[in-house]
Amino acid sequence: MSVTGVEGEERDDFSRAESKQIRARSLRLLGSLVRPVRWRIVGTMVVLVISIALQVAGPALIALGINTGLPALLDQNDWMPVALIVGAYVVTGIAGASLAAAFQVISARLSQAILLDLRKRVFLHTQRLSLEFHESYTSGRIIARQTSDLDSIRELLDSGLTQLVSGLLYMGFTAAALVLLDPVSGIVLAVSLIPLLLLTRWFQVRSQKLFRQTRVASARLIVHFVETMTGIRAVKAFRKEPRNERQFAGHVEDYRDANARVIRLFGIFDPGLVLIGNVTVAAVLVVGAFRVVDGALLIGSLLAIVLYTRRFFDPAEEMAMFYNSYQSAAAALEKISGVLEEAPSVPDPTTPIDLWKARGTVHFDQVRFSYNDDSVVLPDLELTIPAGQTIALVGTTGAGKSTLAKLIARFYDPTGGAVTLDGVDLRKLHPKDLRRAIVMVTQEAYLFSGTVADNIALGNPDATRDQIVAAAKAVGAHEFIESLPNGYDTDVNKRGGRVSAGQRQLISFARAFLADPTVLILDEATASLDIPSERLVQQALQTLLADRTAVIIAHRLSTVAIADRVLVMEHGRVIEDGTPAELIAGTGKFAQLHAAWRESLV
Numbered sequence: 025m026s027v028t029g030v031e032g033e034e035r036d037d038f039s040r041a042e043s044k045q046i047r048a049r050s051l052r053l054l055g056s057l058v059r060p061v062r063w064r065i066v067g068t069m070v071v072l073v074i075s076i077a078l079q080v081a082g083p084a085l086i087a088l089g090i091n092t093g094l095p096a097l098l099d100q101n102d103w104m105p106v107a108l109i110v111g112a113y114v115v116t117g118i119a120g121a122s123l124a125a126a127f128q129v130i131s132a133r134l135s136q137a138i139l140l141d142l143r144k145r146v147f148l149h150t151q152r153l154s155l156e157f158h159e160s161y162t163s164g165r166i167i168a169r170q171t172s173d174l175d176s177i178r179e180l181l182d183s184g185l186t187q188l189v190s191g192l193l194y195m196g197f198t199a200a201a202l203v204l205l206d207p208v209s210g211i212v213l214a215v216s217l218i219p220l221l222l223l224t225r226w227f228q229v230r231s232q233k234l235f236r237q238t239r240v241a242s243a244r245l246i247v248h249f250v251e252t253m254t255g256i257r258a259v260k261a262f263r264k265e266p267r268n269e270r271q272f273a274g275h276v277e278d279y280r281d282a283n284a285r286v287i288r289l290f291g292i293f294d295p296g297l298v299l300i301g302n303v304t305v306a307a308v309l310v311v312g313a314f315r316v317v318d319g320a321l322l323i324g325s326l327l328a329i330v331l332y333t334r335r336f337f338d339p340a341e342e343m344a345m346f347y348n349s350y351q352s353a354a355a356a357l358e359k360i361s362g363v364l365e366e367a368p369s370v371p372d373p374t375t376p377i378d379l380w381k382a383r384g385t386v387h388f389d390q391v392r393f394s395y396n397d398d399s400v401v402l403p404d405l406e407l408t409i410p411a412g413q414t415i416a417l418v419g420t421t422g423a424g425k426s427t428l429a430k431l432i433a434r435f436y437d438p439t440g441g442a443v444t445l446d447g448v449d450l451r452k453l454h455p456k457d458l459r460r461a462i463v464m465v466t467q468e469a470y471l472f473s474g475t476v477a478d479n480i481a482l483g484n485p486d487a488t489r490d491q492i493v494a495a496a497k498a499v500g501a502h503e504f505i506e507s508l509p510n511g512y513d514t515d516v517n518k519r520g521g522r523v524s525a526g527q528r529q530l531i532s533f534a535r536a537f538l539a540d541p542t543v544l545i546l547d548e549a550t551a552s553l554d555i556p557s558e559r560l561v562q563q564a565l566q567t568l569l570a571d572r573t574a575v576i577i578a579h580r581l582s583t584v585a586i587a588d589r590v591l592v593m594e595h596g597r598v599i600e601d602g603t604p605a606e607l608i609a610g611t612g613k614f615a616q617l618h619a620a621w622r623e624s625l626v
Contacts, residue, residue: 046358053361057138064134071127072190078120080197083328083335084205085113090324128186135181139174145364146170154370155435156396161363167250168243169363173356176239180346180353187346191339202332206321209308209329213336216304220340223300227293234286235351239359241279248275301337308333370437376454382461382542383446384411384573386432392440393427393596401427402596404441411446411542414574416587416604418614424596425577429545432575433464445543463541467548469532471523476505477512479531483539495538498567501530533568543573546583562586581621590614 058065089109150157150166203210252259252268259265312329315321388407394400401424409415417425430436431443434450442449445461453461463483471479480492487495492512496502504527508514516523516531523531529549536544565586578584590607592600592614600612607614 046362049361049365050354050357053357053364057141060141061134061137064130064137068127068130068134069189071123071130073193075120075123075127076190076193076197078116078123080194080201081116081120082113083331084201085109085116086331087205087322087324087328089113090327091322127190131186132182135178138181139178142177142360143170143174146174146360149364149366152368153366154368155430156369157366160396165243165247166363168246169360172242172246173239173360176349176352176356177360180349187339188350191346194339195336198332198336202329202336205325205332206312206329208315209312209333212308212311213304213333216300216307220297220300223293223296227289231286231289231351232354234282234289236355236358238279238282238286238352239355241275241282243359245272245275245279248272297337297340301334301340304337305330305333370434372455373452375452376457377448377452379446379448379453379457379461382457384461384542385409385446386543386573386575387444387447388428388431388441389444390441391431391438391443393431393436393438400596402431402438405596405598407591407598409573409575411573412571413589414569414576414587415589415591416576416578416584417591417593418578418581418584418617419593423593425593426547427596428593429464429547429575429577432543433462433545434458435464460539461541462543462545463536463539464545464547465532465536465549469525469528469549471516471528471531473515473517475510475513475515476508476523476531479516480512480534480538483535483537487538491538492534495534496531498537499530499533501527501534504530537568541572543575544569545575545577547577548579549576581618 089106092105146169150169199210199213202213248268248271252272259268309326309330312321312326316323316326386409388405391402391405391407392400393402405428417428419425427436431438432450434443434453437451442451444450445453445458450458472482477489477492480495481487483495484491489512493502496505496512505512505514508523533549562582565583569586574587576583576587584590585604587604590600590602590604591598592607592612594613600607600610600614602610604614608618609615
């Protein structure tokens, strides 16, 4: 069951069984977050309990002062009882306030520790998830998990949870003090709990779905914004601004409407709590007044009873605010727990096989593959790429070239058969050995924020500056890098905005050269290069591909010419296999492609 949007749009309507499963999943996450700090929670609770006990003692001391201290002062002119009671009241007030302040500091540190753990988990887990997840789960949704959802949980931990725990304890201590002071008034208070619990249950049932809707609406808003800003070039190029404005306006209205429904519901709940509290105070006052007239209750006790009753309902109103935070955080926790329970479709092996120095023989053993149980892309492929051989994959779009390359890089696992490196199934290789042995250079050469040298060093973080420069020289990137304002120390800006597409690709070639893999995959890696740059890279490729297994996917047949062997693919099958010269001399598909390419140059 997908509730996170991995298989489509995020949902806000679930069956009872699904809701139960989601709650269980959220509780597992919550338990794992709380477990490491459980003793700190116990210490925090001790401070809170003592603080509330001292605060609740106030009305009882007032009753004692009126019932005993005041008569002693009036009848016997004895100030001692009043002085002692006032002193006790001041001491308990100061101590209670001090402990309350200490609780705020301790609980804030505790909540930040939990949030730190959760933020790390979300980042590390999403980074660890396979490519399949990231191709179906939009970046906007991931950002929503790390921003708005975590902010909702932060608000709950920083204030809402404190209100709940302290409120419940305060209500419990107040009710106990009231019953000890006057059991009859305790009965009146107990009767008032019936409408209080009914109103709370009514609010809980109706708000759960509404708060889910607000989280989904918020996520859709963020997704649309992020996708628009990420693809701003395409938006500008295709004049998509008016359509985006209409779509965004629709998402904004949905978010506003969802919040309006929550506010309307809250507008019934909060006044209902106030009404129940006021009616209960009135009932206690009336019952107590009659008992004071009959001599069954002292006036000081009645004052304390009224104070306790009023104070009993104060936390109830605060907990209404907590419930607002709670429902929002619960919906956020559901979505975060959904992401954290996503299992990588390409899991690490439980007992990995070490392969310290791979030779580079790649074999497809009856490999069958399909995306998400859709139509088969590779039907029982049998293929061997000997160590040190450079092969070129050629074919129309959708022929299966990139899929084959992704299987070699183990971005995906085959649904049938096995892909092996030097006879070892890739699924059994240690991830470090796999990434050290196989490197892929794609058409989109992504550069991270930082300097040019930093980006090249991704291929080998321990590389020296001389090694970085040597790698750049080997692929023909040194000259343009030196022409940059700060040479190798030039900040490439966000996503490489300060260098051209072709220059970004040259930097990615230098990165791959520095990594020195046994198997190198170039997936349309020269597509962004102009003709002069491509010719320069063609020379560098001779050095880059030497003594290593290489798989080149290219539509430019000039790039294919450097291959030892060409595989022409169609519908996931190899229909031609031979050297470039052999296939050009023939009458097959590659010969036709080559002839068309030569005609395009005329």
